[in-house]
């Protein structure tokens with residue numbers, strides 16, 4: 001079977017940039033009109049910002065609309081249950097209501113037409129006729145049932161709704177049905193691998209997994225390649241939220257996560273809400289074209305970078321580079337936004353570092369950033385290593401920082417990657 005190159009909606013996925021911008025702006029105007037008319041919460045938001053739908057013509061205009069944070073969505077839902085007035089259709093027209101931790105409610109539409117997860121699975125090599133086990137939870141939350149199950153059906157895959165846990169039974173299902181596709185977390189796939197080996201099975205001969213779509217947790221490259229090697233399969237990841245659905249998916253080129261055509265993803269400065277432009281880190285803010293639950297500028301609290309460079313797979317959508325962490329773990333130093341993902345990147349360039357912590361202090365009314373560093377072993381030229389690491393800090397974080405070598409064990413277990421000790425007295 002050719003799993004190499006396919007699209008769910010080729011005409012959309014390969015639109016040239018100008019056509020893509022026009023397409024997104026047109027759909028944006030449509031959903032803004034709809035949301036303003038049918039969603040009380042969106043109308044209130046526009047009214048209190050002094051906006052009318054005609055003020056939003058382009059993706060750039062989205063900056064005028066205040067971001068809705070998850071906490072605000074939760075509070076509004078508490079005041080005005082179940083959806084806080086964000087719903088865009090009468091509740092009686094829904095097929096299901098989902099309850100995510102929080103608690104936070106999500107409406108389940110009767111005709112599911114979200115593109116993202118189905119696009120992602122096709123890009124990951126899922127094909128019609130594949131037998132897929134879906135090991136995400138089918139209870140309460142929308143992901144497994146609403147989003148993945150429907151998307152697998154949309155592609156023409158056969159789904160085994162196996163849900164979470166029961167590892168031994170999952171192995172037996174994989175074997176009996178010769179299932180060739182997996183949906184779940186990467187860590188649970190590792191559990192399955194270990195259980196199958198414990199049961200004396202050969203992962204490549206006795207099982208038949210060829211493709212996997214993983215999500216909901218960070219995917220270390222070491223874990224991905226270990227699983228791909230063990231099973232002889234390819235694994236691609238997707239990223240999204242329970243409220244909005246898929247916001248990014250990897251193609252086989254493994255080149256970042258393509259943004260699906262039924263969402264708008266902005267990367268913004270979390271303090272100002274302004275778009276930061278490609279290549280710069282900021283909060284992922286999402287807008288969906290879903291008329292049932294038309295969330296406009298939902299702040300995900302996750303940090304990433306958007307790139308618009310071309311991808312050899314042929315898709316022209318912008319891509320989210322990896323998720324860098326949470327906004328609440330990030331901070332500003334001398335006016336520049338820094339986050340733990342950048343500090344990790346600095347450290348990854350210097351294999352002699354075993355542990356580190358970034359400490360922020362104030363000296364003579366100026367921010368100081370110090371990388372406290374524990375080394376794996378003593379080095380012969382510590383001054384040279386120190387200045388190399390300081391150069392990496394400037395390159396990656398665009399801000400000057402000092403390096404201080406500390407004895408092993410000086411950084412407490414479980415210490416925050418960025419420790420802010422600044423006071424403004």
Ligand SMILES: [Zn+2]
Nearest residue numbers: 251253311313
């Ligand atoms: Zn691609």
